[in-house]
Amino acid sequence: MIRISNVSKSYGGNVKAVDSLDLHVMPGEIFGFLGPNGAGKTTTIKIMVGILEPDQGSVEVAGINLVDKSIDAKKQIGYVPDEAQLWEKLTGAEYLDFVCDVYGVPGEKREPEAVRLLETFEMLQAVSDPIGSYSRGMRQKIAVIGSLMHHPSVWVLDEPMVGLDPRSSFLLKELMRSHVDQGGAVFFSTHVLEVAERLCDRVGIIHKGKLIAVNTVEEMKNLFAQEGDKSLEEIFLEVTGARLPQEQLASLAK
Numbered sequence: 001m002i003r004i005s006n007v008s009k010s011y012g013g014n015v016k017a018v019d020s021l022d023l024h025v026m027p028g029e030i031f032g033f034l035g036p037n038g039a040g041k042t043t044t045i046k047i048m049v050g051i052l053e054p055d056q057g058s059v060e061v062a063g064i065n066l067v068d069k070s071i072d073a074k075k076q077i078g079y080v081p082d083e084a085q086l087w088e089k090l091t092g093a094e095y096l097d098f099v100c101d102v103y104g105v106p107g108e109k110r111e112p113e114a115v116r117l118l119e120t121f122e123m124l125q126a127v128s129d130p131i132g133s134y135s136r137g138m139r140q141k142i143a144v145i146g147s148l149m150h151h152p153s154v155w156v157l158d159e160p161m162v163g164l165d166p167r168s169s170f171l172l173k174e175l176m177r178s179h180v181d182q183g184g185a186v187f188f189s190t191h192v193l194e195v196a197e198r199l200c201d202r203v204g205i206i207h208k209g210k211l212i213a214v215n216t217v218e219e220m221k222n223l224f225a226q227e228g229d230k231s232l233e234e235i236f237l238e239v240t241g242a243r244l245p246q247e248q249l250a251s252l253a254k
């Protein structure tokens with residue numbers, strides 16, 4: 001449902017923010033994209049949703065090439081950026097209306113969908129207030145709601161749990177599951193490994209622009225199981241080289 005083929009991107013200079021990335025996400029699948037800060041997660045996501053052009057490689061969303069048929073491909077995508085640009089003076093309702101205008105959601109379909117999602121996230125009261133008055137979590141919630149108004153098949157979220165209270169974060173995870181249960185695909189980045197461990201059907205670990213491991217959480221654990229049961233966090237630290245050698249750890253503990 002999402003297919004990234006041999007994608008590379010650098011921001012001037014020689015360092016590749018994303019380096020020869022190949023990745024696919026199937027319908028019915030929640031895919032977690034893990035990596036330390038600066039690993040290339042946001043760059044990959046911006047390429048995947050058509051905001052950035054890759055230096056090489058291609059992206060297909062629901063079988064549609066993002067360069068050849070960019071409008072058709074983008075209609076398939078619901079995107080929640082890491083920091084949503086929202087218009088402070090618009091109310092939540094006006095913002096959702098604007099998003100529906102952009103995606104061509106017919107008038108009669110807007111309200112039932114908006115009410116359903118606003119109720120889910122306890123935002124029905126706040127929707128008539130200007131976004132400028134919203135807390136960080138409320139902004140994140142209205143961005144999440146806006147991203148679903150056009151019923152995208154592919155839902156892409158960049159660090160979506162950041163700023164959400166535990167209840168909203170739980171509700172978001174439920175929505176992700178129900179999205180894939182209805183045949184969609186979810187791709188999200190996170191550095192919160194416990195979330196990925198419990199939620200994802202598969203995870204990919206990106207480090208310095210390269211995808212260094214892709215697998216189900218279970219398989220990933222099996223592969224690294226020689227030294228006993230490891231959490232995803234331990235595997236992550238190991239493969240991204242962030243883990244200190246044993247002797248160094250021992251000396252630090254003294």
Ligand SMILES: Nc1ncnc2c1ncn2[C@@H]1O[C@H](COP(=O)(O)OP(=O)(O)O)[C@@H](O)[C@H]1O
Nearest residue numbers: 011016017035036037038039040041042043044
């Ligand atoms: N607009 C930009 N201009 C120059 N370098 C950038 C820009 N955006 C990101 N980078 C660099 O690209 C690399 C990957 O960044 P990013 O994709 O944001 O990683 P992540 O989301 O995993 O933290 C980092 O080294 C970052 O400093």
Ligand SMILES: [Mg+2]
Nearest residue numbers: 041042043082
């Ligand atoms: Mg990022």
